[in-house]
Amino acid sequence: MVIDAHVHLKHGDAAATEYPAETIVQVMDAVGIDRSVVFAMSTDTRHAMEMAAAAVTQFPDRLIPYAYALPHYERPVIEELAEAIRLGFRGIKLHIGECRLTSYLADPVFRLAGDMGAPCLVDFGGDLKTAERLATDFPDTKLIIAHFGRYLCTDPLLMRECLAVAERRPNVWVDASGVVMPWIVAEGVQRIGAGRILWGSDGPHVMPDLVSFAAEPLRQIRALGLTSEDEAMVLGGTAARLLGV
Numbered sequence: 533m534v535i536d537a538h539v540h541l542k543h544g545d546a547a548a549t550e551y552p553a554e555t556i557v558q559v560m561d562a563v564g565i566d567r568s569v570v571f572a573m574s575t576d577t578r579h580a581m582e583m584a585a586a587a588v589t590q591f592p593d594r595l596i597p598y599a600y601a602l603p604h605y606e607r608p609v610i611e612e613l614a615e616a617i618r619l620g621f622r623g624i625k626l627h628i629g630e631c632r633l634t635s636y637l638a639d640p641v642f643r644l645a646g647d648m649g650a651p652c653l654v655d656f657g658g659d660l661k662t663a664e665r666l667a668t669d670f671p672d673t674k675l676i677i678a679h680f681g682r683y684l685c686t687d688p689l690l691m692r693e694c695l696a697v698a699e700r701r702p703n704v705w706v707d708a709s710g711v712v713m714p715w716i717v718a719e720g721v722q723r724i725g726a727g728r729i730l731w732g733s734d735g736p737h738v739m740p741d742l743v744s745f746a747a748e749p750l751r752q753i754r755a756l757g758l759t760s761e762d763e764a765m766v767l768g769g770t771a772a773r774l775l776g777v
């Protein structure tokens with residue numbers, strides 16, 4: 533089973549890299565992806581939750597929802613996240629591009645995620661000190677570091693530091709979406725094991741076209757020369773185990 537562990541769901545506004553559930557499933561069918569983790573961003577937690585819930589109601593056998601954590605001046609978001617997980621959302625997304633990950637913002641989310649057994653997928657934008665601080669302070673929370681540390685990273689030292697954090701912290705998994713140097717995934721399998729690496733497309737995206745955008749990174753993983761067991765874990769087994777799907 534191939535699981536895309538990182539897909540952006542359109543929330544109704546005009547974000548260029550987000551698409552409705554129908555488009556996501558069309559791409560999955562064309563590429564050979566069985567299931568996809570979906571989340572909406574660039575909107576508040578309640579709206580992101582409603583969008584993901586609607587998408588999963590439409591394609592319950594294909595899409596796996598994550599909630600999106602963003603502070604709100606008028607509402608206690610932590611209650612909305614708890615509600616989402618009770619409703620069957622499998623994880624929580626946080627993004628340093630939309631919300632700082634200082635302790636007063638990130639810690640309540642990590643505490644809830646640990647208590648409720650929901651992994652946190654976090655884009656740290658290269659801030660691996662914060663990643664390690666959260667993984668250390670919340671050892672019962674499963675942390676998935678997005679993009680091997682930083683989106684489209686071309687710095688091997690940073691990606692290797694991401695693996696080092698995972699080596700030191702057993703509650704850390706690594707998301708291999710948005711990776712432009714795919715050999716780091718093979719190195720990761722050697723260092724932390726395929727059971728802690730999750731492939732994702734970070735799509736949909738129209739460049740070069742919707743299908744190629746997901747098919748190409750999938751092809752790159754299959755070209756790494758991993759054992760068939762390790763490849764199967766990276767491409768879906770790890771996500772299935774981590775998310776209980």
Ligand SMILES: [Zn+2]
Nearest residue numbers: 538539540734
């Ligand atoms: Zn993303």
